[in-house]
Amino acid sequence: MTKILFVINPISGDIDKEDLEEDLVAFCQRHQISASFFRTTGEQDEQKLQQEIEQGQPDVVVAMGGDGTVNLVAKLLIDSPTQLAIIPQGSGNGLSKDLDIPQDFEEALHLLAEHKVKAIDTLQVSGHHSIHLCDMGFNALVVKRFCEGDTRGPGAYAWIAMQEYMSYEPKRYTVISEGETLFDGEAFMLTVTNAKAFGSNATINPNGVINDGKFEICILEPFPKTASLGILYRMYTDSIDDSIYTQRFSCRSATILNHAREVTHIDGEPVDLPEKIEFKVRPQSLHVLLPTPGEQEG
Numbered sequence: 264m265t266k267i268l269f270v271i272n273p274i275s276g277d278i279d280k281e282d283l284e285e286d287l288v289a290f291c292q293r294h295q296i297s298a299s300f301f302r303t304t305g306e307q308d309e310q311k312l313q314q315e316i317e318q319g320q321p322d323v324v325v326a327m328g329g330d331g332t333v334n335l336v337a338k339l340l341i342d343s344p345t346q347l348a349i350i351p352q353g354s355g356n357g358l359s360k361d362l363d364i365p366q367d368f369e370e371a372l373h374l375l376a377e378h379k380v381k382a383i384d385t386l387q388v389s390g391h392h393s394i395h396l397c398d399m400g401f402n403a404l405v406v407k408r409f410c411e412g413d414t415r416g417p418g419a420y421a422w423i424a425m426q427e428y429m430s431y432e433p434k435r436y437t438v439i440s441e442g443e444t445l446f447d448g449e450a451f452m453l454t455v456t457n458a459k460a461f462g463s464n465a466t467i468n469p470n471g472v473i474n475d476g477k478f479e480i481c482i483l484e485p486f487p488k489t490a491s492l493g494i495l496y497r498m499y500t501d502s503i504d505d506s507i508y509t510q511r512f513s514c515r516s517a518t519i520l521n522h523a524r525e526v527t528h529i530d531g532e533p534v535d536l537p538e539k540i541e542f543k544v545r546p547q548s549l550h551v552l553l554p555t556p557g558e559q560e561g
């Protein structure tokens with residue numbers, strides 16, 4: 264019998280999940296799955312969850328929350344055979360969208376019964392793990408303000424972004440990979456990712472491949488206010504590469520000097536990183552349940 268541990272974030276996405284838990288129990292009974300539950304509290308969740316996984320030895324751990332919850336679960340499963348499943352219940356749900364995991368609760372739950380397994384790359388960021396994306400600059404500042412506020416959901420994020428945009432000043436970064444300086448200058452934001460898009464569906468890395476052993480550093484250089492609508496349009500039409508304000512580098516490892524110690528986030532959670540940040544890909548280090556039925560990959 265498959266053992267599944269559900270990790271439920273009760274506050275993510277501003278969604279009440281109590282009724283959903285009854286559906287989980289019924290689904291597991293129907294499919295003869297042995298289910299256990301872990302509810303996050305926002306305090307020492309990583310240590311407590313690690314203990315739970317060590318004791319219960321589940322085959323699959325389901326992250327039921329947003330990108331922060333996915334990160335919490337995924338980092339404990341890296342380099343282990345235990346598989347990650349995602350039932351998106353957050354504000355942005357960036358990684359699940361990138362992996363084409365259904366956003367609908369019932370459909371995502373159905374994946375537990377019928378799926379394929381794919382090994383995806385993850386990113387090591389100065390002692391942290393990033394599963395979806397890490398960035399510094401404007402978006403990271405918006406994420407920080409969002410986390411400090413008490414309103415969740417995509418509307419709150421968009422409102423904060425509009426407020427911060429008016430006064431944001433670009434910061435200086437230096438990007439070095441394999442001994443070569445790839446970029447040294449100011450940027451509005453700098454995104455390091457394996458994935459294609461943010462949780463808002465804005466595409467920053469249109470050709471990103473999540474299991475190619477490489478990650479991308481996407482730089483949005485300072486731009487005049489008159490160009491902002493055009494950049495947004497390109498992000499939502501998969502044509503950001505056509506913008507004269509972007510640069511992108513594919514790397515296996517890199518160092519970024521964040522000279523101003525500008526705000527940084529990893530998978531939607533603000534993180535305090537040193538001025539010199541080290542990035543390294545961990546190829547195919549995480550096994551994820553995906554929608555297409557068929558043979559196991561990678």
Ligand SMILES: Nc1ncnc2c1ncn2[C@@H]1O[C@H](COP(=O)(O)OP(=O)(O)OP(=O)(O)O)[C@@H](O)[C@H]1O
Nearest residue numbers: 275276303304305328329330331332353354355356
């Ligand atoms: N019971 C809880 N009470 C308060 N905060 C919690 C609780 N459980 C988890 N958290 C906090 O929730 C955050 C993670 O939320 P998560 O990213 O999953 O959802 P989201 O922010 O709504 O969605 P997304 O990241 O997709 O935009 C973490 O900061 C974590 O500390």
